[in-house]
Amino acid sequence: MKYRSTRGQVKDYTFEEAVMAGLSPDGGLFIPHHIPSLPDNWRQAWSSLTFQQLAVEILSLYIEDSQIPRPDLEDLIQRSYSTFRHEQVTPLAKVKDGLYVLELFHGPTFAFKDVALQFVGNLFEYFLERRNKAETEGGKTHRLTVVGATSGDTGSAAIYGLRNKKNVSVFILHPNGRVSPIQEAQMTTVLDKNVHNLCVKGTFDDCQDILKNLFSNREFNDKHHLGAVNSINWARILAQTVYYFQAYFLLLRSLNIDPASAEADKIKFDFSVPTGNFGDILAGYYAYRMGLPTNKLIVATNENDILYRFFNTNAYEKQTVDGNAKETLSPAMDILVSSNFERLLWYLARDSEADNGRTEVATHDTVLNETLSDQAGQTVAQWMNELKTKGVFRVSDKAVLHAREIFDAAMVTDKETVEGIRNYQQKHQYILDPHTSVGVVAADRLTERDHLSLLPQGNEVMICLATAHPAKFSEAVEMALKDEQGFDFQAQVLPKEFIGLLDKERSVVHVDHANPQLVMDVIEKELKAEGVIF
Numbered sequence: 001m002k003y004r005s006t007r008g009q010v011k012d013y014t015f016e017e018a019v020m021a022g023l024s025p026d027g028g029l030f031i032p033h034h035i036p037s038l039p040d041n042w043r044q045a046w047s048s049l050t051f052q053q054l055a056v057e058i059l060s061l062y063i064e065d066s067q068i069p070r071p072d073l074e075d076l077i078q079r080s081y082s083t084f085r086h087e088q089v090t091p092l093a094k095v096k097d098g099l100y101v102l103e104l105f106h107g108p109t110f111a112f113k114d115v116a117l118q119f120v121g122n123l124f125e126y127f128l129e130r131r132n133k134a135e136t137e138g139g140k141t142h143r144l145t146v147v148g149a150t151s152g153d154t155g156s157a158a159i160y161g162l163r164n165k166k167n168v169s170v171f172i173l174h175p176n177g178r179v180s181p182i183q184e185a186q187m188t189t190v191l192d193k194n195v196h197n198l199c200v201k202g203t204f205d206d207c208q209d210i211l212k213n214l215f216s217n218r219e220f221n222d223k224h225h226l227g228a229v230n231s232i233n234w235a236r237i238l239a240q241t242v243y244y245f246q247a248y249f250l251l252l253r254s255l256n257i258d259p260a261s262a263e264a265d266k267i268k269f270d271f272s273v274p275t276g277n278f279g280d281i282l283a284g285y286y287a288y289r290m291g292l293p294t295n296k297l298i299v300a301t302n303e304n305d306i307l308y309r310f311f312n313t314n315a316y317e318k319q320t321v322d323g324n325a326k327e328t329l330s331p332a333m334d335i336l337v338s339s340n341f342e343r344l345l346w347y348l349a350r351d352s353e354a355d356n357g358r359t360e361v362a363t364h365d366t367v368l369n370e371t372l373s374d375q376a377g378q379t380v381a382q383w384m385n386e387l388k389t390k391g392v393f394r395v396s397d398k399a400v401l402h403a404r405e406i407f408d409a410a411m412v413t414d415k416e417t418v419e420g421i422r423n424y425q426q427k428h429q430y431i432l433d434p435h436t437s438v439g440v441v442a443a444d445r446l447t448e449r450d451h452l453s454l455l456p457q458g459n460e461v462m463i464c465l466a467t468a469h470p471a472k473f474s475e476a477v478e479m480a481l482k483d484e485q486g487f488d489f490q491a492q493v494l495p496k497e498f499i500g501l502l503d504k505e506r507s508v509v510h511v512d513h514a515n516p517q518l519v520m521d522v523i524e525k526e527l528k529a530e531g532v533i534f
Contacts, residue, residue, distance in 0.1 A: 001062050003030045003234065006346040007384065008377020015067045016127050019120075019235045020144070022228025023215040028380070029343050030234045033373075036061040038291040043259040047249055051089035052077050054249075055119075055242045061290075062238055068126070076126060080119040083108050083160075090115065090243040092250040092463070095430050098454020099443065101466045102247045105433075109186055110469035110495065112280060113157030116231075116239035121161030121168075123235055124227060128167045143532065145523065146170040147214055148229040149207035151276065152179040152332040153468060155197070156186035158229040163192040169530060170229070171196045171523055173207040176510070178331060181502060182472045188506040196526045197507060202514030203324045205336045213516040220520055223534055224527070231279030231340050240283035244271065244292055247463050255455075267455075268295035272443035272464045274435040275299055276333030278307065278340035280465065285344060288406055295460070299409040300442035302328045302417070307338055311409040314400050316341070316383070317392035329414045329476040330434040332468070337387070345383060348399040350376035410442035417441065421470075421480035431493060434476040436466040471498055 003018040004011035007028030013021070018030040038061075039045065046054055055077045056070070063073065081089050086106040093101045107114025124144055131142040146168060148158050155172040162170045172187060176199050179187075188197045200207050208230075215226055231237060248269060249259065257264050271294065273281040281297055288294040301308045304325045310316050318336050325334040350372050386393035412420075420437035424430050432440060443462045446452075452460045470477045471493045481487045490499075509526065511518050527534065 001036070001064055002033045004033055004373065004377070005029070006031055006342050006377065007381040008374055009381075015063050019123060019233060020127055020227060022226065022230075022233045023212070025218075026381075027212070027216055027384070028377070029232055029340070031343055031346060032062060032234075034369075035286060035289045042291070043264075046245070047252070047259045049249075051242065051246050052081055054245055055081075055239070058242050058245060059238060072126070076119065076122050080122050083118055084114070088246075088250070090246055092247055092254065093430070094254065095424065095428050095440075097456055098458070098460060099440075099462045099464065100247075100251060101430070101432075101436065101440075101464050102243060103466045104243060105466060105469040107157070108160045109153065109156040110472055110497075111153035111157055112240075112465070112467040113153045114160070115243060116236040117154075117157040117161035117229060119161075119239045120229060120233065120235050121158075121165055124162070124168055125165045132167070141167060143167045143169070143225060144227040145224040145527065146227040146229055147173070147211060147523070149173045149204065149211045150179070150187075150230075151175070151204040151334060152183040153472075154230060155179075156183060156190075159187055159190050159195050159197075162229070163190055163195055165194065168227075169194045169196065169527060169532060171198060171526070173198045173200050173210060173511075173519065175199075175203050175207055176201050178204065178327065178334065180331060180473050180475070182474065182498060185501045185504065185506070188508045189501065189504040191505065191507050193530055195507075196509065196523075198511050198519065198522060199508050200511045200514055200519070203336075204334060205325060206514035208335075208337070208339065210514060210516050210519050214520065217516070217520075224523070231277055231282075237279060237283050237286065237340070237343075240280060241287045241290075244284050244287040244294075247271075248292060251461060251463065265293075266459050268460045269293060270296040270298065270443070270460065270462045272298040272300055272439040272446075272462060274330065274333060274439040274442075274465065274467055275301065275307065276304065276335040276338060278338040278344065280467065282340050282343055285347075285406065289347075294406065296408050297406055298439070298442055298446060299407055300439040301409070301411050302330045302333045302438055303411065303413055304328065304334050304336065305411040306336060307341065308409045308411040310341075311400065311403065311407060314397065315392055315394045316345075316387065318387075329417050329473070329479075330438055331473075332435055333438070342380060342384065344403070345395070346376050346380050348395065348402055349379040349383075351402045352396060352399045408446055410445055412438040412441045412445075418476065418480045420444075421477060422484070425481055425484065425487075431470045431477065431481070433466070433468045433470040433473050435468055435473075436464065436470075437476075439464045439467075469495065471495055 005024035005028035104112035
């Protein structure tokens with residue numbers, strides 16, 4: 001399996017090269033040359049596998065044995081998920097008939113980002129160790145300077161995945177005052193020598209723009225060997241595809257349905273995903289293109305709704321409040337531009353040219369396949385340039401129709417988010433974090449709109465992805481539940497790991513302006529203090 005850029009100028013990267021580079025040299029994102037199909041007997045063969053075993057089977061379809069031998073991959077995966085508090089890693093909870101919540105918050109930082117970043121941290125260390133062993137005596141040690149931007153959860157998950165990793169330094173940029181207190185504390189109270197937190201005066205989009213600037217700065221990148229932990233890194237998306245398959249099998253087990261039976265074929269599976277940067281739901285799209293029987297993927301956004309508007313207007317357009325994203329109760333989704341959407345756009349551009357939608361195009365015709373892929377890269381590069389220069393681009397009706405074959409979208413306000421938290425606690429005794437509330441409210445709305453009959457009355461199943469533990473967003477949860485009789489946040493919500501966290505010693509560097517040069521200066525100063533020679 002080789003990897004190419006969404007913007008067409010780079011192709012034939014190995015898995016290791018794509019993961020270690022993070023962002024393509026032409027500014028695009030890495031995608032596989034083709035999406036592999038599932039084995040013919042996958043439903044029977046995989047139905048009783050653990051999460052770790054399932055991860056090995058799925059990731060092996062994208063990672064050649066020459067890149068990571070299977071025994072090494074098995075070891076990486078076992079070590080990555082040994083840090084999770086639940087034996088199923090991402091368990092499925094029934095909330096009401098026909099609606100389930102896939103709990104992705106059982107990792108070390110209580111957020112879905114742990115599922116990918118525990119693996120990515122071990123992956124970086126594995127590749128660096130192998131490269132250094134291959135060096136002749138006296139050769140320069142291979143190091144990685146990992147840089148990431150966070151609207152909350154990516155930062156802490158990356159830090160916990162990379163702390164104390166050999167030959168890795170990690171720098172996380174977060175917007176001043178725009179992450180929750182718990183999220184900020186989780187990041188800044190990690191005092192390991194190789195961990196550096198940068199608090200930037202600006203927004204998440206400012207931090208993300210700085211990140212892209214650093215990766216596109218060839219001199220700085222070559223000097224410090226930058227690595228990416230944001231979902232621009234392909235390994236993040238790949239790792240997240242696993243829990244869509246896990247949800248499918250856990251659900252069938254809970255319903256006592258044989259995955260290979262005709263009864264299983266009748267059930268329609270929908271996933272509702274709260275999303276800002278489009279990485280989490282993009283993993284579901286890859287699972288669908290591989291062959292997971294998915295009916296709909298619901299793009300659930302807050303009032304920063306660029307994705308919702310795209311599916312309704314064909315236009316991908318920045319809309320700002322005083323030049324910034326709107327601050328909401330679901331801050332991890334306060335994003336103006338969704339970086340990962342570029343990957344979907346590549347498939348929409350190619351499928352529109354091929355006009356065959358779901359299936360891989362002309363796999364028997366390498367020349368035609370490459371022609372269509374090159375055209376898609378050119379189209380995406382043009383769209384991204386229009387977004388940069390004009391703040392908007394438009395796609396064809398055909399492209400949106402292809403997207404709507406699998407995607408639906410809904411926007412949820414802060415008021416509706418609070419009501420969702422309150423309603424689900426009152427009616428179902430299940431406490432949602434604000435992001436998960438966005439996903440559940442969106443699912444309920446579209447279910448009602450389409451007059452769907454959820455199980456057991458019908459054959460439709462809705463699975464909502466719970467992206468964070470409710471304790472990470474105490475403001476929204478307490479706002480929703482403060483008047484509920486007998487509600488006690490500390491007793492019912494707060495994990496023991498969070499008690500006293502806000503009072504711990506912190507390490508953070510403040511950056512007074514959202515300026516790439518200022519950030520580069522800080523990185524070099526901190527690396528020197530860490531003892532890194534460059």
